[in-house]
Amino acid sequence: xxxxxxxxxxxxxxxxxxxxxxxxxxxxxxxxxxxxxxxxxxxxxxxxxxxxxxxxxxxxxxxxxxxxxxxxxxxxxxxxxxxxxxxxxxxxxxxxxxxxxxxxxxxxxxxxxxxxxxxxxxxxxxxxxxxxxxxxxxxxxxxxxxxxxxxxxxxxxxxxxxxxxxxxxxxxxxxxxxxxxxxxxxxxxxxx
Amino acid sequence: xxxxxxxxxxxxxxxxxxxxxxxxxxxxxxxxxxxxxxxxxxxxxxxxxxxxxxxxxxxxxxxxxxxxxxxxxxxxxxxxxxxxxxxxxxxxxxxxxxxxxxxxxxxxxxxxxxxxxxxxxxxxxxxxxxxxxxxxxxxxxxxxxxxxxxxxxxxxxxxxxxxxxxxxxxxxxxxxxxxxxxxxxxxxxxxx
Amino acid sequence: xxxxxxxxxxxxxxxxxxxxxxxxxxxxxxxxxxxxxxxxxxxxxxxxxxxxxxxxxxxxxxxxxxxxxxxxxxxxxxxxxxxxxxxxxxxxxxxxxxxxxxxxxxxxxxxxxxxxxxxxxxxxxxxxxxxxxxxxxxxxxxxxxxxxxxxxxxxxxxxxxxxxxxxxxxxxxxxxxxxxxxxxxxxxxxxx
Amino acid sequence: xxxxxxxxxxxxxxxxxxxxxxxxxxxxxxxxxxxxxxxxxxxxxxxxxxxxxxxxxxxxxxxxxxxxxxxxxxxxxxxxxxxxxxxxxxxxxxxxxxxxxxxxxxxxxxxxxxxxxxxxxxxxxxxxxxxxxxxxxxxxxxxxxxxxxxxxxxxxxxxxxxxxxxxxxxxxxxxxxxxxxxxxxxxxxxxx
DNA sequence: TATGAATGAGACTTCATTCAT
DNA sequence: CATGAATGAAGTCTCATTCAT
Numbered sequence: 001x002x003x004x005x006x007x008x009x010x011x012x013x014x015x016x017x018x019x020x021x022x023x024x025x026x027x028x029x030x031x032x033x034x035x036x037x038x039x040x041x042x043x044x045x046x047x048x049x050x051x052x053x054x055x056x057x058x059x060x061x062x063x064x065x066x067x068x069x070x071x072x073x074x075x076x077x078x079x080x081x082x083x084x085x086x087x088x089x090x091x092x093x094x095x096x097x098x099x100x101x102x103x104x105x106x107x108x109x110x111x112x113x114x115x116x117x118x119x120x121x122x123x124x125x126x127x128x129x130x131x132x133x134x135x136x137x138x139x140x141x142x143x144x145x146x147x148x149x150x151x152x153x154x155x156x157x158x159x160x161x162x163x164x165x166x167x168x169x170x171x172x173x174x175x176x177x178x179x180x181x182x183x184x185x186x187x188x189x190x191x192x
Numbered sequence: 193x194x195x196x197x198x199x200x201x202x203x204x205x206x207x208x209x210x211x212x213x214x215x216x217x218x219x220x221x222x223x224x225x226x227x228x229x230x231x232x233x234x235x236x237x238x239x240x241x242x243x244x245x246x247x248x249x250x251x252x253x254x255x256x257x258x259x260x261x262x263x264x265x266x267x268x269x270x271x272x273x274x275x276x277x278x279x280x281x282x283x284x285x286x287x288x289x290x291x292x293x294x295x296x297x298x299x300x301x302x303x304x305x306x307x308x309x310x311x312x313x314x315x316x317x318x319x320x321x322x323x324x325x326x327x328x329x330x331x332x333x334x335x336x337x338x339x340x341x342x343x344x345x346x347x348x349x350x351x352x353x354x355x356x357x358x359x360x361x362x363x364x365x366x367x368x369x370x371x372x373x374x375x376x377x378x379x380x381x382x383x384x
Numbered sequence: 385x386x387x388x389x390x391x392x393x394x395x396x397x398x399x400x401x402x403x404x405x406x407x408x409x410x411x412x413x414x415x416x417x418x419x420x421x422x423x424x425x426x427x428x429x430x431x432x433x434x435x436x437x438x439x440x441x442x443x444x445x446x447x448x449x450x451x452x453x454x455x456x457x458x459x460x461x462x463x464x465x466x467x468x469x470x471x472x473x474x475x476x477x478x479x480x481x482x483x484x485x486x487x488x489x490x491x492x493x494x495x496x497x498x499x500x501x502x503x504x505x506x507x508x509x510x511x512x513x514x515x516x517x518x519x520x521x522x523x524x525x526x527x528x529x530x531x532x533x534x535x536x537x538x539x540x541x542x543x544x545x546x547x548x549x550x551x552x553x554x555x556x557x558x559x560x561x562x563x564x565x566x567x568x569x570x571x572x573x574x575x576x
Numbered sequence: 577x578x579x580x581x582x583x584x585x586x587x588x589x590x591x592x593x594x595x596x597x598x599x600x601x602x603x604x605x606x607x608x609x610x611x612x613x614x615x616x617x618x619x620x621x622x623x624x625x626x627x628x629x630x631x632x633x634x635x636x637x638x639x640x641x642x643x644x645x646x647x648x649x650x651x652x653x654x655x656x657x658x659x660x661x662x663x664x665x666x667x668x669x670x671x672x673x674x675x676x677x678x679x680x681x682x683x684x685x686x687x688x689x690x691x692x693x694x695x696x697x698x699x700x701x702x703x704x705x706x707x708x709x710x711x712x713x714x715x716x717x718x719x720x721x722x723x724x725x726x727x728x729x730x731x732x733x734x735x736x737x738x739x740x741x742x743x744x745x746x747x748x749x750x751x752x753x754x755x756x757x758x759x760x761x762x763x764x765x766x767x768x
Numbered sequence: 769t770a771t772g773a774a775t776g777a778g779a780c781t782t783c784a785t786t787c788a789t
Numbered sequence: 790c791a792t793g794a795a796t797g798a799a800g801t802c803t804c805a806t807t808c809a810t
Contacts, residue, residue, distance in 0.1 A: 025215070029801060038775090044801095045773065050802090149349045155345070157345025161341040185376060225793095232783095232792085232794095233793065243784095414779085422796090428780095428782075429793090493682050494599060534733065537734065537736075541725045541728050544725070545725040550721050564764075605806080606805095614771090615772055617807080
């Protein structure tokens, strides 16, 4: 009652889980309020609308993660080190909060329309890093977008498999395997 | 009756596009009827419900594609040939109807719950093929699910990039590049 | 079911009465639907929203009445004849549908904001007619708006008294009395 | 306590303006609190409810004004003098606080239901005064309610025009003109 | 007295679905 | 088979009011 920000976090947490479980549109305000143990109207003291709640949940984490990745890659010199660190970070992020990851994944299609091109995302960071690596002759030249797509695909799809429990190990345990695979994708089959 | 089945296809086609454009839940029966130039009630002559329409659109194509892949892989002996053919097929499928591909992608989250484990999907086919390849010592042993995830990721994410116009080439033109990348992922960096 | 326009009229009629009885904001969609014997959703097949219903009810009749008055005044030459006819018409309008009149009165404050200046209203017609009468030297010069206000006030307030049952006679029976009073207001007390 | 009554007046003042600007139902407690710079709950320290606030605003001023008029008319002997004084007073009232006048006007429809017949209003005072004038043979006999309606209409509608800025002069400047017009209405066109 | 987070009834509106024509 | 007006359950959101601080 005194601490409104606690309520806001409670709503965010509850909504995130329900969104992932049932889908955003399929989750009703009543669902969220009920699960959070608050009144329906209370939600609107903290979020303007359901859409805005979904967007805030998405943008905050999506953009924050990109910033985190960018800060991280700057600490390293080579593409190989950058990539290693980024994938390690990605795995840690997933393991820390798989539900959040799932949300980012499922919300993408709807929310990405609101992401303006100047916003930095994990994709743009990855492309930038790969482009630099090519410029440094670390890896052979190829279309940057294609390279980024393939690298991203390797990591993302494994995470998706994990989210669907098709893979059982912690993602962090696979970090090196993923890095190696990505590196092979980028280096075009030369000796790693 | 000929006219009737034409109407059904018209509905399917229109719905598919609207579903991709706006999302399934966000697309109303009125939207579909309006865009298809038919009355709202008419849709129910051809589909039991909106859910059933969405499901039919998904299952038909999702499962058909898996069957197609399976039939194809049987024509080849080695994993490498199987993979090459499957990826070629995947790219052709995408290029033939990118909207349909987008639909399968977006419908996944909601519809996959209705896919029973015994149904054969592209994922199961891929896993089966990879498992055989490992048994045949074509590629080194590793967790099949992990291998499948990585291979799938490479191909799928490139398709997604293409769907978002982040990549401009036709997917079929990238077929060999993708196959090579997947192969490197699987073979652990040995000489291809 | 076949004739949608009948339903629309039913809604209009029901809403009008409820709006007058309870006020616009105080009347709910459920009230209207219940009183009209239709489902709540049905209202939205005929009106975009409650606001639009209130506006259509207002504008149609308000503007129509002005047009009617204008057509009428054109049939006469002198201000006196025009005024006589207009007041007679006003009284007939009131007697024909007192509820409609009450609605126009009560909706004014909220709806008049949406009336653009170029729209012709009873007020503008009255001002025009009085201005012409002054130009023709039928009545002494004075500020047109002031003259119009006073004439309108005489007629309108009597109608309001009637609407509140403070006056019991039919308005049409008072038509001549009102005309005479208005004329005295305009002519500044000279011999009529 | 001094501070408290100041807060109450602040609320009254703020609410009055918002009520006129947006309508009573359309004005929320939050609107009022926000505009007055107080918390939402504070309003309830001074008024039982929003309805009671609206009613107090109305009844106080509406009834006070009637009392004022009544006291005033008693100071004069003849209808003509009474009327002159009352109209002068009305104009002064309007010019002093046009927003308050607008509020009384717009609140009428909703609040008048709560006005019991024994309460003295401006209308009853006017009727009483006119009835006396007729009894004194100052003006010809006619239905008192009708006479009152017409006189009231002249004055009220001019005020309304002024409130809508269709008339620009101060109402007090029109006081004599209005009195003369009303007199002509009452005297049936005889010599003023 | 003042605050403002919380409440919850209820308002408006949407939309999948039905059915008489 | 086609139509489209009608339905009514359910969803989102508002807002007067309460109450712990």
